[in-house]
Amino acid sequence: MKIKFDMNVAFTALTLISIVLLTIASPATAFPTMLQGVMNAITLIVKLAAIYAVWLSVLKMMQATELDKKLSKLLRPLIKRLFKNESDEAYNWISVNLAGNMLGMGGVATPAGIKAMHAMASEEQTVASANMILLLIINATSIQLIPATVIAIRAAAGSADASSIFLPTLISTSVSTLSGVILCKVFALTDKKQNKGDDKNRGLHIQNSMLNQRLRGFNTRSRKARKR
């Protein structure tokens, strides 16, 4: 079972079909629509710049006080079981990402997730590894503990019991996350059986990231030595 999904194919197909339809229906709106899309993206990006500025500072403080390492030690048993054979840096970022997700702090989960992906990928890797896909799926189906926005909307619309959706929401998101993790593991297993040649690359990648880590450790050590 092999499913290929390339962002290039998806983007091209969706845009082409939409533009063709728009040109038939109302050709004057094709370009304004695309501009509107980028405009929305810029509005969001400005908001995100503010959110990340605050949260990345918090992350820096956590790194400086080595709280991120303690957090990752706490979550290590779970994470090591889910994500096998990754570098310590990747484990740290994954644990920050998962903790941020569970506490409903999207502002800290996203940057940590991006850094975790970066730590798991080698320089020239273009195909996602099983661990990268697993992290993506956990985030894409993330468990939402308190759906605050939706409850607020329902209360504003005059619902008799606005928070009655709390339990169904919790069960529904747990079902999607759990099934996601299981399916990921199944796909990873069938993948492994199909192409054992990939394993060699994978081993090389692990060696690489371990080497990088040792280098990084060496750098910080020498920096400390210089300070003294």
Next chain:
Amino acid sequence: MSVYILPVLLIVLIIICIIKKVKVYDCFLDGTRDSLGLIKSIFPYVAAVFVCIELFKASGLSSTISGWLAKPLSYLGIPSEITEIILLVPLSGNGTIALLESIINDCGVDSYPARCAAVIAGATETIFYISAVYFSACKVRKLRYAIPVALFCTLLGTVVACALCRIM
């Protein structure tokens, strides 16, 4: 109560910083600097996803496809009023909230479709946005089974949500 969690955590963190003699001001400067770098690297991905969403909605493609899907989804117990929200959920968070509000207006806030839509809006994530942004720092473009699995699990969660709304 939950409003206290974040500020209190932040206060604890700053106190730990003071005890461990970490420079809080420098951390803030580094964080903000990193934020602009991060924004710069994710902007193209966010823009691509948003252009897609706008075109998808404006071209009428989203309402056409939800028209096709209404019948098969109704066999899974999903009311036809909310097929468009199911289609939009993986793409855009703001779009989902806007649709939720229009469904509440049309059907009444405590009606079955409106409650289903509320659970779906609360329980799901924007899959395409996340998968574009998370890989913005590396060269990975081939996501293999990631998107189909994520979509399938979201659909599974949706079916469960609609079934639960019937009972609860």
